Amino acid sequence: MTALETEALGRRYRRTWALRDCSVVVPSGRVVALxxxxxxxxxxxxxxxxxxxxxxxxxxxxxxxxxRENLRRIAFMAQGKPLYAGFSVAEMLTFGRGLNPRWDDAVARRRLAELDIPLGRRVGRLSGGQRTQVALTVALAKRPDLLVLDEPLADLDPLARQDVMRGLMAAVAETGLTVLLSSHVVSELEGTCDWLMVVNGGRVQVSGDIDELVAGHRLLTGPAEGADALAARLPVISRGGTGRQATLLVRDGTPPPDPRWTTRPVNLEETVLAYLRAPDLAALPRPTLTSTR
Incomplete structure (x- = not known):
């Protein structure tokens, strides 16, 4: 089943396009890194x-x-983790229960107890990591099928980031919900997310299964004197090197014909950074949209 499907999606502010011609299909049950x-x-x-x-x-x-017809199945946590600083944690749960008909108070209270976050403490007196955990708890207690998180790790220290991601993965394992989260910390997404979307210059460059995307790219290293000829025959994503040595990150599984060139796999961060440096390139053809109506 498809969790999220967009077709030619765009948003313009006066004369500037913030997003344009976005067509993607994301299967349900995935943890998507944006x-x-x-x-x-x-x-x-x-x-x-x-x-x-x-x-x-x-x-x-x-x-x-x-x-608009499916808001009951969606939970959203904005980057600023909007909570009422003057509310106690328990009052935030009461507030959430009053707004969400699918609210699961038992899940919320159990999760906060496991995190050792006191229900009577004011939100404004919590640490940054605790506030994020409370905001995430409120979102999860809505029992969403799609959880959308905008930069949930941005203002957290490394330990708090790890705790938040661990709790999120536990929720995914327990409920099977689809998660769409944006992040700048690419290295922390590897091993956690299984679907990748790269947005660059207001357009989607990459959308697909992370393992398949990474496996479809490799780094070639060889003599600079033959780099132009080899690059002309391969889909090159990025190019570098110094002096007599050149490197090519390519989207191709065919070994180089020249034995002087070596090849090695790339990781998620290398793949993402290569596309971000080349905003005009795309990893995949336009997806085929399947009607779920």
Whole structure:
């Protein structure tokens, strides 16, 4: 089943396009990493996916239905983790219960107890990591099928980041929900997320299974004198090197014909950075959209 499907999706602010011609299909049950530089359109895409922004062009559907008709199945945690600082943690749960008909209070209280976060403490007196955990708890207690997180790790120290991601993965394992999260910390997404979307310059460059994407790329190293000829025959994503040695990151599984060139696999971070440095390139052809209506 498809969790998120967009077709020719775009959002324009006056004469500037924040996102344009975005067509992606994300299967349900995936943990999706949304990566891109500042101003690339990530938050715009997330806000349209949860119904906070209306598209200028195109459509977005969640589990086969227009977003506005499926809000009950979506939970969203904004980058600022909007909580009421003067509320106690228990009052935040009461607030969430009053707004969400699918609210699971037992899950929320059990999760906070496991995290050792006192229900009577004011939100404003919690640490940054604790506030993020409370915001995530409120989102999870809504019992969503799609959880959307905008930079959930941005203001956390490494230990708090690890704790948040561990708790998120436990929730995914327990419920099977689909998660879409944006992040700048690419290295921390490897081993956690299984689907990748790269947004660059207001357009989607990459969308697909992480293992398949990474396996479809490799780094070639060889003499600089033959680099031009080899690059002309291969889909080169990025090129580097110094002096007599050249490196080519390519999207191709065929071994180089010249034995002087060596090849090695690349990791997720190398693949992502290569595309971010080449905003005009795309990893995959336009996806074929399957109707779920």
């Amino acid at each position: 990566v891109g530089p500042n101003g690339a359109g990530k938050s715009t895409l997330l806000h349209m996916a949860v119904g906070l922004l209306a598209p200028t062009t195109g459509t977005v559907r969640v589990f086969g239905e227009p977003v």
